[in-house]
Amino acid sequence: MATLLREIEVKYQVSEPAALARALAARGAVLSEPTRQEDQAYAVNGWTYGQSKVGAAFARLRTENGRHTFCVKRPLENELACAEHETEVLDREPMHAAILAMGFYPTTRIVKTRRTARIADMLLCIDEVDGLGAFLEIEVMVGGDRSAIEVQQELDRFARTLGVGLVRSTETYDSLLRAALPVGS
Structure with missing residues (x-):
């Protein structure tokens, strides 16, 4: 039986992306060229915003540089600690x-x-x-039964050493965008 790999991440709103890029470069990180990603998020029928995401399945269809990927995530311990399955698809529609x-x-x-x-x-x-x-996401893939909270604490400690203004968020982009909508939308 294959070991379940989990994507565990932390997310931060960034006040100065250029300062963050400099701090990462000082650590030896080489940033890629910018790419544009267009994602459509999906929820399983029966789930609505305001309900817990833990245990529910969510899908994403992403287009980046003409390539399409399909992903299903199931949050395990919290929204940013998920079992994830992803594959490339030929045709978006x-x-x-x-x-x-x-x-x-x-x-x-x-x-x-x-x-x-x-x-x-x-x-x-x-x-x-x-x-x-602007946001910073720090992700790791973890096998075994390590606590997601423990891994997220380690990632947070690393983020805090960068010395730039970061405000941690425990929500996914779809939830943040949904919360930013005008009332009644």
């Missing part, structure tokens, strides 16, 4: 129809420009999210 047929419905569209770098086993993403601003 038939995949969208398949996602609907699997019992998901579209929730939020997330458009962002992303630059990435690696330090040790961490993937660092600087995201400029349309409608939200």
Whole structure:
């Protein structure tokens, strides 16, 4: 039986993305060129915003540089600690129809420009999210039964050593975008 890999991350709103890029470069991180990602988020039928995400399945259909990827995440201990399954798909529209047929419905569209770098086993993403601003995500893939909270505390300790203005968020981009909508939308 294969070991379950979990994506565990921490997320921060960033007040000065240029200062963050300099701090990461000082640590030896080489940021990629910016890429534009267009994501459609989906929730399983029956789930609505305001309910816990833990244990529910969520899907994402992403287009980046003409490539499409399909991902299903299931938050385990919290929204930012998920079992994740991802694969490339050839055609976005038939995949969208398949996602609907699997019992998901579209929730939020997330458009962002992303630059990435690696330090040790961490993937660092600087995201400029349309409608939200700049964010830093730090992700690791973890097998076994290590506590997600423990891993997130380690990632947070690293983030705090960067010496730049960071405000931690425990929500996903779709929830943050949903919360930013005008009342009644």
